[in-house]
Amino acid sequence: MSAALLVAGVSTTLALLNGGQGESGDGTSKHGTTEATYNAAVGHILKPGGGKGVTLKFGSAADADSWDPQRSYYGSVANFARYYTRQLVTYDPRSRGTALTPDLATSKARISHQGRTYTYTLRKGMTWEDGSPVTSGDIKYGIERLWAADVITGGPGHLMEALDPEGNYRGPYKDISAKGLKRSRRPVPEPSSSNCPALTSALGKIGIEAKADRFDGARMTTLVGVPNEVRKRGYGIVLTSWSADFPTGQAFWRPLVDSRTQSPSGNANLADVDSPALDKLLDKAVAEADPKAAGEIYEEINHQVSEGAYYLPLVYGRYVSWRSPRLTDVHVADAYGGYDYVRLGVRGT
Numbered sequence: 001m002s003a004a005l006l007v008a009g010v011s012t013t014l015a016l017l018n019g020g021q022g023e024s025g026d027g028t029s030k031h032g033t034t035e036a037t038y039n040a041a042v043g044h045i046l047k048p049g050g051g052k053g054v055t056l057k058f059g060s061a062a063d064a065d066s067w068d069p070q071r072s073y074y075g076s077v078a079n080f081a082r083y084y085t086r087q088l089v090t091y092d093p094r095s096r097g098t099a100l101t102p103d104l105a106t107s108k109a110r111i112s113h114q115g116r117t118y119t120y121t122l123r124k125g126m127t128w129e130d131g132s133p134v135t136s137g138d139i140k141y142g143i144e145r146l147w148a149a150d151v152i153t154g155g156p157g158h159l160m161e162a163l164d165p166e167g168n169y170r171g172p173y174k175d176i177s178a179k180g181l182k183r184s185r186r187p188v189p190e191p192s193s194s195n196c197p198a199l200t201s202a203l204g205k206i207g208i209e210a211k212a213d214r215f216d217g218a219r220m221t222t223l224v225g226v227p228n229e230v231r232k233r234g235y236g237i238v239l240t241s242w243s244a245d246f247p248t249g250q251a252f253w254r255p256l257v258d259s260r261t262q263s264p265s266g267n268a269n270l271a272d273v274d275s276p277a278l279d280k281l282l283d284k285a286v287a288e289a290d291p292k293a294a295g296e297i298y299e300e301i302n303h304q305v306s307e308g309a310y311y312l313p314l315v316y317g318r319y320v321s322w323r324s325p326r327l328t329d330v331h332v333a334d335a336y337g338g339y340d341y342v343r344l345g346v347r348g349t
Contacts, residue, residue, distance in 0.1 A: 041330045050328035050345015071154040079336040091335040147171035153265035154221035221266040249298030271310040
């Protein structure tokens with residue numbers, strides 16, 4: 001009888017009265033009540049005109065992966081983080097899509113050198129909450145923190161892949177003085193064990209004796225996203241969810257199977273795929289300018305990943321979300337896959 005240790009990741013999203021994401025909403029009003037219709041908040045603003053001086057409350061059944069903007073990877077957290085962070089550019093809440101608009105910058109980037117240089121000019125008079133000015137050095141430091149994988153965990157790696165594909169830069173903390181920031185690492189707590197009975201029973205029928213560990217999805221980057229931690233705990237199968245940050249083959253496949261993008265923490269290549277053939281196909285697809293030809297290469301990648309049995313697709317979940325009838329200015333933002341939090345309002349008591 002073979003043995004396997006399973007670890008099941010529970011995907012969580014920030015719940016906004018309604019569970020945080022979904023495609024439901026009010027349709028028409030009838031006799032003072034609201035009738036629910038499918039996709040009512042998709043493509044237009046539902047119930048515009050929230051009142052002033054009221055409180056919009058957010059609740060969550062589970063914690064975020066991190067409230068640090070450089071460490072978080074949840075779309076829902078990036079959505080909510082606009083209440084307390086600023087960016088050079090952001091998604092325009094008026095666009096009802098994924099159009100960018102200036103935030104800290106005076107305009108969108110001026111692109112030069114065949115797309116290799118992005119130039120921004122900061123708005124005048126921008127300050128921190130203590131009144132000190134926001135400088136280009138602050139922006140630079142915020143970007144550089146992404147490279148400090150030995151100090152902070154989690155967060156997207158797209159900038160690192162684009163600006164430093166060879167991994168030569170080691171982050172802003174390597175040459176810090178004794179008076180500067182110091183490294184710190186919070187110990188990973190032990191996951192709670194359970195006997196996840198239906199799954200282990202099903203595996204037992206085919207001769208696999210399994211023990212299941214269940215963990216909160218907020219801990220994914222510091223547990224199953226740390227290859228050394230996976231090996232130390234003896235995990236053989238990881239059950240979790242995955243979606244690409246952008247609707248491209250590169251955004252989908254590179255984090256999952258590119259052996260060169262694996263990081264000591266926040267790693268998405270959970271199957272520890274190390275295939276020179278797949279790496280070569282990824283490079284070929286990324287360099288291909290013809291979308292149709294690139295799509296054929298990504299299709300070949302899909303076949304090779306399936307043949308290697310690195311990943312086993314399970315299900316794609318769908319659910320109905322509920323929101324308070326007091327919620328106004330409701331719109332499902334494509335950029336965040338859920339309600340646009342910054343646009344929301346409240347009416348009544």
